[in-house]
Amino acid sequence: MTKKQATKRKVKDAKPTKEQESVSEQSEQEEDEDLLQAVKDPGEDSTDDEGIDQEYQSDSSEDLEFESDEEGNYLGVKENNAEESEEDGEEEEDEEGDSSEEESEDNAETAKSEEKPSGSKAVQEPKKLIGEITPRDPSKPEYADSDTSDEEDIRNTVGNIPMHWYDEYKHIGYDWDAKKIVKPPKGDQIDDFLRKIEDPNFWRTVKDPQTGQEVLLTDEDIALIKRVNSARIPNPEHNEYEPWIEWFTSEVERMPIKNVPDHKRSFLPSVSEKKKVSRMVHALKMGWMKTTEEVERAKQQKRGPKFYMLWETDTGREHMRRIHDPVSAPKRDLPGHAESYNPPPEYLFDEKETKQWLKLKDEPHKRKLHFMPQKFKSLREVPAYSRYLRERFLRCLDLYLCPRAKRVKLNIDAEYLIPKLPSPRDLQPFPTVESLVYRGHTDLVRSVSVEPKGEYIVSGSDDKTVKIWEIATGRCIRTIETDDVVRCVAWCPNAKLSIIAVATGSRLLLVNPKVGDKLIIKKTDDLLAEAPSQDVIENERIKTAVQWSTAEAAEQEKGVRVVITHFKPIRQVTWHGRGDYLATVMPEGANRSALIHQLSKRRSQIPFSKSKGLIQCVLFHPVKPCFFVATQHNIRIYDLVKQELIKKLLTNSKWISGMSIHPKGDNLLVSTYDKKMLWFDLDLSTKPYQTMRLHRNAVRSVAFHLRYPLFASGSDDQAVIVSHGMVYNDLLQNPLIVPLKKLQTHEKRDEFGVLDVNWHPVQPWIFSTGADCTIRLYT
């Protein structure tokens, strides 16, 4: 305590009123008790209460004083008493020091009120505010409107919070319109004092802690407060001493309901309990044992704020303390009835099952059960598990061989990996049904080719004939017999010429089919009739490989016009788009296996001096002067003008069977005997853009449609598969490939199915030739 305070107290005490003295004398006896009370209920000592108390105190109303005297436990007085007693104690100190200072009691009071702000503020209200004070109408019952606390007239909306939070602000809270409730201006002490002198009602003016306004207490209020203070029932109308109604008899009945005399232990205190209690008391004293509250508190402290597991699940892998990332043993199924030592009889193997079980000795994984159910009379008779050691050993082996490197397992839905392809329905038209079968050949049909106008087709067969068919009716218009197996036929793509190139044995026949425009037929005949004069002396190497000759009369009759005799059997013949050049392939020709013939000059060239492998097929680029040569494994693209290799495509397959180029010339389709189809985007890379494994057997032939975004493949599994192959002009967009339809109507003959496929030049129709001697049209 500072000296100043001490002196203040002394000043206060220096002029005690007589009444107070008497009170102090009285209260001195009760000091202990009161102190105890004060310490016991520190919570009660809220500022509000104190404020009120102080008012009473400062009012020094005699009535109140008397009241407190009578009851002795009136809080305000009690505190006052306590203070006084304290001050009594201090008096001695004061006596020691000087005590001459005498000031007015009021000064001291004001100083005190400053210390206790909220309580005493009411006192300091300036006068002008008093007008606002609205005393409650005493005639009206307090809860006439409503008696529920919910509908209490709350002017300040800040709620039940310590009001000192607003100490530093100019406002005290907010009203219902969310406007600030301004604190009434603080008057100084002199104002306060003047009010106290002037206002007769000053003592009964209290401050509403919510609004900061002053409220004038009515007589009823004061009476109520007095009654409460004196620990009487607040309602004066209440009669404490109502006449007693005896609901239950107090007389002892003569005949009790139960006549068993009370047991002795019911009136003797239990020794064991006593012991227990004394033990517990001892434990409490020694601090071994804690009371429930202590335990509770300790728990609360220990628990701290509560957190919940958010991400980890209970099914996650458990962690082992020492072993990082353990390999847990595979989870086994829970044992069933068959595993029981005493299984129900239906689980036991009968003879047949036993035999079956024993038979699968070599492949135990095929057994239905990995053990034979056995029956024992009791658990005692169950022998030790005979395979225990072995299984432990195997587990150890497993662990030993288990890869320690952690493999990241991707959890991807298989559906997700399938690219989003358009529905085939949206990609119409494409061939869907077999429409016509062209029958007439007697051996497998190797090759088919369509007239550029799309009215006729030509087919070459192993029965040594070439047949020309009318597409629309399936009528065989002409049959041309040759001397050898017809390996390949190709209709000249130039519509102004009427020529079919027929590769039969080692001869290449240029045949005029004599169908279509008569004028063109005649012109073609004229063109092929006379050989142009040879101005260039031919190389010996070429001469030994190829001889040109005009067909003889017998063959002329059949339509054959020119014969180009090669030195080895021809496997393939293909035209250049203009119809002047054609290329032939003789797989056995070593370094002369590919030849290019020029029709107009009747000249042949051998483009390659070295053999890079067994040439399978060749192809002219539709636009550029490029030449595609497929050996067994790779495809080389040569520039025919510069005579150099442009690119080598790596197919990564064992044996190429055929290829077809997209009419725009940027995409190449390759079929292989190892069941694959490869789509090369020539601008993209030398590796396949896409590998399609649609067929179940060797793919023999592929073909692009000239107009529609379609391609087809024929395979030894007798199927023709039609696919959508859209190539976009936008170089950044990859080709779209959608398999559309599997057409499987060819019959199987000696492992062969479909040998060749070819598109109609205009319609979305496809022709396929098969080993079953037929050509089929799908529309």
Add this chain to the structure above:
Amino acid sequence: MEAENGEGQVQVHLKTKQEHYAVPDVPYAIEGSVATNELNIFLNALLQKQGSDGVDFDFLVFDEYLRGRLCDHLREKAISFEDAIEIEYVERFPAPEPQDCLLHDDWVSAVKARDKWILTGCYDNTINIWTNKGKHKLTIPGHTAPIKAVDWISLDEQYGRFVSSSQDQTAMLWQWNIDSNAVECISVCKGHERGVDSVSVSPDGQRFATGSWDTMLKLWSAELEDSAEGTSKRAKESGVRTPKLTLQGHRESISAVQWIDGQTLLTGSWDHTLKVWDLNLEGIKTEISTNKSIFDASYSSLNKLIVTASADKNLRLYDSRTNQGSVVRNTYLGHNAWVQAVMWSTTEEFLFVSGAYDNQNKLWDCRSPKAPLYDLLGHGEKVLDIDWSNPKYIVSGGSDNTVRVFKSKKANVEHMETK
């Protein structure tokens, strides 16, 4: 729930356009599960025609033939069972009877009947004339390639004139003296660059049009004397005729040509389009794009609709008057192969016949898209052409080297009289 099972009753009104079969217009409540047979019995009872010799009727519910149970039909059309349903009934078209089989030496690719004569074109480059009784009258060689189409120009007591077109790029005009059974080639029409696939003579018999594989549509005079100007004398003497008009527009082979009226032509092509040509303007009047190659198209002057044949087994019905894109009015599925030929009846508004590579001819009512009225069996091979220009006979030629004649039993003449 009852209605779902077809057990509920339906209110029907029976109506007909044939007055002599009319019944009072009273609503009848009948079971939803009735089919044509029960309705027939019911109707015959109403008409008081007892026994088996009652007339057979077909029933039309909302312009479509009733083929199964009435309730199924209603459900399919999404018609409430609670509405009063109008059922129109017509006398059933009697089944055509196979009458004759005319044997040829090769595939028959063209047939045309008029009055009592049947004209056929053959793959052995000959034209044949038969009577409808099956008697062979004449074989006419002349073309150097298979005949693809024939058509009558005129026919009277003494002379018959007709035109034939062939893969040898020509069409030939013939005059046939019936009495002496002698035929004379009036002229050879040269001008096409590829096979001539179709020919059609104008209604007045003055001109004919040909469609060819060279994508051209050409008009020729069908007169005895070619009056066209500019034809050289030599050409006249040699009997070679040049086209009066060449119309270019199709991108592929023209497979069907038909006159709509004196100045309008319908063509169908492999390039998936139907075109209507106005000869006065010498240009295209209407174009209908389809998504299938058209092998044959037929226009009916009775109902102004076009029916087409294509490779996908379906027959399709188009209306040339709507020219906004491809408006398929109806699709007739019944064949199970490439349909090669189709033709409307010339007297019955709703009937047409079709021939297909499944060796069948079918007789259709255009109000019955799900099933044909009758299958006309007989061919052992592909049907290449079919004709119903003589209302009494349905004639078809096929690659089994035969022409089949089916007699259409309905007394059309009588029917027309009642009309």
